[in-house]
Amino acid sequence: MGRGSYRASDWAKLRSRISTSVSAEEIYANRITAFTPALDIHTKKTEGCKQIRESRDSEDSPESTPVIIGFDVTASMGYLAKELALNSMNKIITNLYKEKPISNPHILCAAIGDSRADNYPLQVTQFEADIRIIEQLIDLYLEGGGGGNGGESYNLLWYFAAKHTKADCFEKRSKKGYLFTIGDDASLGNLSPAEIKRIFNDDVPYVLSDEELLRKAEKNYNVFHIVIENEQADEEKIFRKWQELMPGKVTIINKKDISFLADIIYAIISVSEGKTANEALKSMDQNKAEKAAESLAYIEGPKKQSSIVF
Structure with missing residues (x-):
């Protein structure tokens, strides 16, 4: 997937159909769609490699770069889903196309829930390069669940990226893509064989820790997490846990500054x-640059060897 190119006119047409006054649940699908891996399994619809998401080079994208953006859709996280649909996803795409930090971005969106409590804890779109990025984004289902069990299943996206994506970027050019997870909670710590079987229909012999899942995802992707600060009592503890798990790959943004997410x-x-x-901040106005700089301070620069190591 990943043909076509993103046009401002397509975004303007789509955006005109979405009211800012409605809830996130009214913007997004109110049903489960074909973008749910679990649905592919339950209905046994395996034609067209629905269990695999592919980013392939094309005439439009001769050097494609896969970018995965996963966001927490549990409980009170509707504001994040709404911001992505109304503003931030368009800004992310526009920034990447205009400034070109990477070549030919192909973006996949993912809705993340709780693998121990939700019916559909991971939903994924296809890798796309045009307005279908946002069309498929708002076709995701906001289950709004979560289990109150001390975390969410951000690790599902790491497993998915490692085992259920293919891309010319890393297969042909030994170059990594990008993976971001965004949310206000800790990760649940591991995935059991039963969880992986239920969600992906894969058989694994033992429990996979977050550390092992990250290592698998990082073979092909530069993996980052963005913690949303929303004045929870334990948010400092949550941020520390993320920093311990992913040193130099985790940053933080306050809920009130969510409009700066794309920057x-x-x-x-x-x-x-x-x-x-x-250099990264010079194209932004002062307000955006200051907010982005605060978050960027937590991120380490690249090591000398940033390509895939087999």
């Missing part, structure tokens, strides 16, 4: 591609 993602990718912080 932060762009800045992280730019720095990871070798730009200095100043």
Whole structure:
């Protein structure tokens, strides 16, 4: 997947159909769609490699780069889903196309829930390069669940990226894509064989820890997490846990600054591609640059060897 190119006119047409006054649940699908891996399994619809998401080079995208953006859709996280649909996803795409920190971005969106409590804890779109990025984004289902069990299943996206994506970027050019998870909670810590079987229909012989899942995802992707600060009592503890798990790959943004999310993602990718912080921020106005700089301060620059190591 990933043909076509993103046009401002297509976005304007789509955006005109979405009211800012409605809830996130009214913007997004009120049903489960074909973008749910579990649905592919339950209905046994395996034609067309529905269990695999592919980012392939094409005439439109001769050097495609896969970018996965996963966001927490549990409980009170509707504001994040709404911001992505109304503003941030368009800004992310526009920034990447305009400033070109990576070549030919193909973006896949993912809705993340709780593998121990939700019916559909992971939903994924296809890798796309045009307005279908946002058309498929708003076709995801906001289950709004979560189990009150001390975390969410961000690790499902790491497993998915490692085992259920293919891309010319890393298969042909030994270059990594990008994976971001965004939310306000800790990760649940591991995935059991039963969870993986239920959600992906894969057989694994033992429990996979977050550390092992990250290592698997990081073979092909530069993996980052963005913690949303929303004045929870334990948010400092949550942020520390993420920093321990992913040192130099985790940052934080306050809920009230969520409109700067696209700028932060762009800045992280730019720095990871070798730009200095100043170079990454120079295209932004002062307000955006200041907010992005605060978050960027937690992110380490690239190591000398950033390509895939087999």
